[in-house]
Amino acid sequence: MDGKLDDEQEMIVQTVRRFADRDLRGWGAEADRSGAAPDRLTAAASELGFFLDAVPASADGLLEGDYAHVTRALRGYELGRGCAALAALLETNVEPALAVGAWGTSAAKQQVFGALASGGLATFGHDSRGALEVTESGGELRITGKVGPLPALGVASHLVLAVRDALVVISLDGVRREAIVPSGWRAAKWGIAHLDGQRVPAELVLARDAAAVTEVLSWARVSLAARAAGVATAALDHAEAYARERVQFGHPIGQFEALIRLRDDAMTSAIAARVFALHAAWAIDARRPEAADLASRARVLAGDAVAKATVDAVQIYGGYGFVTDFPVEKLMRDARAFEALHGDERLGRILAAKGAK
Amino acid sequence: MDIFHDNPLFSGVRQMLGAFAKQQMRPIAMKHDTEESMPWDLMRSAQALGMTQSAMQDGRKKLTGVEDDPDPKKPRTMARLGVAASEELAWGCAGIALALGGSGLAASPVSRMGNDEQKAEFKKLLSGNDEHGRIRVAAMALSEPGTGSDISGLKTSARRDGDHHWIIRGSKQWITNGQSASVFVVWAQTEPDAGRAGVRGFIVGRGTPGLVPGKKETKLGIRASETAQVHFEDVRVHGDMMLGVGGESAGLADTKKMLDSTRPMVGAQATGIARAAYEFLLDRVRGGSLHGTPMASHQHIMFELADMAMEIHAARLMAHKAAWMADHHIENVMESSMAKAYGARVAQAVTNRAMVLLGEEALEPGHPVEKWYRDAKIYDIFEGTGQIQRRIIAKQLTGQNPT
Ligand SMILES: Cc1cc2nc3c(=O)[nH]c(=O)nc-3n(C[C@H](O)[C@H](O)[C@H](O)COP(=O)(O)OP(=O)(O)OC[C@H]3O[C@@H](n4cnc5c(N)ncnc54)[C@H](O)[C@@H]3O)c2cc1C
Numbered sequence: 044m045d046g047k048l049d050d051e052q053e054m055i056v057q058t059v060r061r062f063a064d065r066d067l068r069g070w071g072a073e074a075d076r077s078g079a080a081p082d083r084l085t086a087a088a089s090e091l092g093f094f095l096d097a098v099p100a101s102a103d104g105l106l107e108g109d110y111a112h113v114t115r116a117l118r119g120y121e122l123g124r125g126c127a128a129l130a131a132l133l134e135t136n137v138e139p140a141l142a143v144g145a146w147g148t149s150a151a152k153q154q155v156f157g158a159l160a161s162g163g164l165a166t167f168g169h170d171s172r173g174a175l176e177v178t179e180s181g182g183e184l185r186i187t188g189k190v191g192p193l194p195a196l197g198v199a200s201h202l203v204l205a206v207r208d209a210l211v212v213i214s215l216d217g218v219r220r221e222a223i224v225p226s227g228w229r230a231a232k233w234g235i236a237h238l239d240g241q242r243v244p245a246e247l248v249l250a251r252d253a254a255a256v257t258e259v260l261s262w263a264r265v266s267l268a269a270r271a272a273g274v275a276t277a278a279l280d281h282a283e284a285y286a287r288e289r290v291q292f293g294h295p296i297g298q299f300e301a302l303i304r305l306r307d308d309a310m311t312s313a314i315a316a317r318v319f320a321l322h323a324a325w326a327i328d329a330r331r332p333e334a335a336d337l338a339s340r341a342r343v344l345a346g347d348a349v350a351k352a353t354v355d356a357v358q359i360y361g362g363y364g365f366v367t368d369f370p371v372e373k374l375m376r377d378a379r380a381f382e383a384l385h386g387d388e389r390l391g392r393i394l395a396a397k398g399a400k
Numbered sequence: 401m402d403i404f405h406d407n408p409l410f411s412g413v414r415q416m417l418g419a420f421a422k423q424q425m426r427p428i429a430m431k432h433d434t435e436e437s438m439p440w441d442l443m444r445s446a447q448a449l450g451m452t453q454s455a456m457q458d459g460r461k462k463l464t465g466v467e468d469d470p471d472p473k474k475p476r477t478m479a480r481l482g483v484a485a486s487e488e489l490a491w492g493c494a495g496i497a498l499a500l501g502g503s504g505l506a507a508s509p510v511s512r513m514g515n516d517e518q519k520a521e522f523k524k525l526l527s528g529n530d531e532h533g534r535i536r537v538a539a540m541a542l543s544e545p546g547t548g549s550d551i552s553g554l555k556t557s558a559r560r561d562g563d564h565h566w567i568i569r570g571s572k573q574w575i576t577n578g579q580s581a582s583v584f585v586v587w588a589q590t591e592p593d594a595g596r597a598g599v600r601g602f603i604v605g606r607g608t609p610g611l612v613p614g615k616k617e618t619k620l621g622i623r624a625s626e627t628a629q630v631h632f633e634d635v636r637v638h639g640d641m642m643l644g645v646g647g648e649s650a651g652l653a654d655t656k657k658m659l660d661s662t663r664p665m666v667g668a669q670a671t672g673i674a675r676a677a678y679e680f681l682l683d684r685v686r687g688g689s690l691h692g693t694p695m696a697s698h699q700h701i702m703f704e705l706a707d708m709a710m711e712i713h714a715a716r717l718m719a720h721k722a723a724w725m726a727d728h729h730i731e732n733v734m735e736s737s738m739a740k741a742y743g744a745r746v747a748q749a750v751t752n753r754a755m756v757l758l759g760e761e762a763l764e765p766g767h768p769v770e771k772w773y774r775d776a777k778i779y780d781i782f783e784g785t786g787q788i789q790r791r792i793i794a795k796q797l798t799g800q801n802p803t
Binding site (some may be wrong): 171174224225226233291302364365384 | 762790
């Protein structure tokens with residue numbers, strides 16, 4: 044991994060950065076207030092190739108050849124700089140599309156790709172706490188329990204669910220769902236689904252293989268890590284600009300050593316988080332055996348980094364940091380989902396280490 | 401042994417307010433957080449119980465049946481009662497606690513610097529109901545859009561108008577109860593070139609022409625407490641309502657002292673939030689299981705709890721010590737700042753780690769720990785930021801002002 048971007052990556056980064064700066068930041072602030080994504084998001088994002096970037100060209104998508112997780116991480120970082128909630132929506136189809144592409148039967152492909160190609164959203168969830176009840180008869184599974192909160196689950200047509208060693212597609216038609224607006228990523232169309240003996244026919248079981256579950260989790264974790272690093276960077280950029288302007292005791296507050304140090308340490312973590320996310324993405328693309336482990340650790344680091352950066356940014360803003368007229372309190376709320384979604388790998392590793400002894 | 405057991409008064413207050421917090425505050429906390437609304441009904445019943453400070457020291461008297469000896473050489477109990485009460489109420493809900501206690505921010509300079517006439521006027525302005533039929537509340541208006549930490553840089557001015565009046569002009573920012581208050585204690589510069597020495601506080605009633613409550617803020621946390629701008633557009637005030645006239649302690653130095661005296665309580669409030677999050681986890685650990693194993697058998701979770709309990713214990717002791725010093729008339733500038741800054745740190749650290757441990761669960765809308773995480777942040781910002789507290793501590797340690 045030499046860190047050099049190819050021409051296509053360079054172009055994507057530039058384009059998404061412009062989109063994030065010009066549109067997502069402003070839309071994100073408004074979307075946070077209203078708890079709803081703006082209508083124009085879909086059109087603008089589709090034009091940039093979101094939503095269908097992981098759907099094969101043969102199924103009316105945009106993907107030719109292998110999916111590049113490094114490119115996705117580069118883009119995710121820029122999106123995170125724009126708005127975490129809207130970024131989550133723009134990235135939500137990737138795991139479902141890639142999973143169906145990798146393991147789906149033709150029936151699964153037809154259903155999911157068909158829905159995505161006609162503008163639908165899908166989402167990915169992981170039963171990290173083993174809370175779902177699964178029974179099996181023939182090749183068919185029945186699943187009972189609560190799924191979520193997950194972004195996009197409030198409106199998605201399909202859910203790709205990792206439960207134990209199974210990776211399944213659930214068509215959400217007729218599934219009891221609540222749309223919710225939590226404290227962070229407010230515009231991300233969150234939902235909770237209540238599965239009640241939900242039947243998953245054999246053709247929608249993508250895999251019965253712990254490795255497949257781990258792989259999808261790795262994609263998701265790297266993407267979360269990259270976006271988290273973007274949110275952290277945005278918070279610190281805001282804080283830096285503010286600290287240059289705000290004067291107390293006759294000095295711009297950015298001149299006070301305590302604040303320089305506060306922001307500087309948070310910046311080190313944010314940069315490390317970005318680099319680690321890119322490195323883990325590279326490992327996935329290169330099919331390295333350590334990819335899953337790296338992805339999981341990259342997410343832990345980024346989760347910590349974004350929590351710290353956003354809290355510190357609020358601190359630097361003082362009283363203005365605590366009110367919604369300024370951008371950083373939103374970022375502090377937005378920070379938490381990065382670390383919470385799909386379960387805590389730290390815990391997973393503790394359990395694994397004990398099991399391995 | 402509980403540190404408050406050295407005097408049954410403290411444990412009594414803790415018990416009583418703890419029950420109040422649990423029964424009256426907890427059930428409505430999330431509603432007022434979501435709606436960003438003041439709990440007016442609860443404020444009324446709290447006032448009847450003597451829990452709001454709007455009637456200055458009456459509250460404590462009513463609550464505890466004890467009145468401190470005015471003899472300045474005798475030890476008091478007020479400061480320690482304050483920290484004991486603060487922790488319990490903030491445990492219930494920090495936003496509601498501030499709604500109940502916010503008037504105290506204004507009452508404190510009046511009781512410290514006011515003469516009898518001013519105290520009576522302040523009390524009068526707070527009695528009865530306001531035009532919405534609500535209890536009356538007060539606001540302490542010191543901060544300005546351009547001046548939070550550096551209170552010597554106030555821009556709000558008071559200029560003489562004839563022999564008996566002052567005209568106040570300026571805007572105040574982030575004022576607790578700023579929209580609803582019936583009475584304001586506003587700080588203004590009375591002598592353009594006098595710097596700190598020229599700053600004075602004035603008691604101003606709400607109806608006074610030119611006093612215009614401004615925009616109400618929407619906030620990250622403590623949303624049950626109202627925060628708003630207040631504009632003073634040439635507000636004419638009688639000189640009798642200037643605090644500290646004739647006394648030597650009237651200016652900004654005393655404003656600072658006033659803030660010193662509330663810091664242990666602010667630290668205790670932060671401790672209350674930390675304790676709320678810690679107890680939430682403790683209940684979980686006692687009752688719950690994780691991946692089929694009882695949580696209590698997970699060392700990493702148990703040690704987290706041990707850390708939290710340790711930090712909360714330390715924060716509580718620090719607030720109590722600072723208050724004990726105040727009650728014994730021992731200067732506590734440094735200890736007050738330590739209690740406030742450390743309480744803020746613990747509240748943030750404990751709620752942060754609780755969020756991590758709860759994981760996905762804390763993403764559910766209306767999760768109390770997420771609310772406490774948002775509420776905790778204010779303790780590093782208002783009443784002197786974490787940096788300002790460290791500045792005070794460092795100055796006490798070294799004799800120098802670290803800019
Ligand atoms: C919810 C809420 C309620 C409030 N209620 C009231 C109220 O009722 N009445 C009232 O008068 N005010 C109130 N305030 C205002 C509050 O006291 C100020 O916000 C606070 O003092 C910080 O001031 P500031 O916001 O101007 O931040 P600034 O002073 O601009 O500080 C910005 C950052 O710079 C840092 N900083 C400043 N100086 C230094 C230095 N010398 N060295 C190192 N770092 C430094 C600060 O720590 C902070 O991180 C309230 C604020 C909030 C948010």
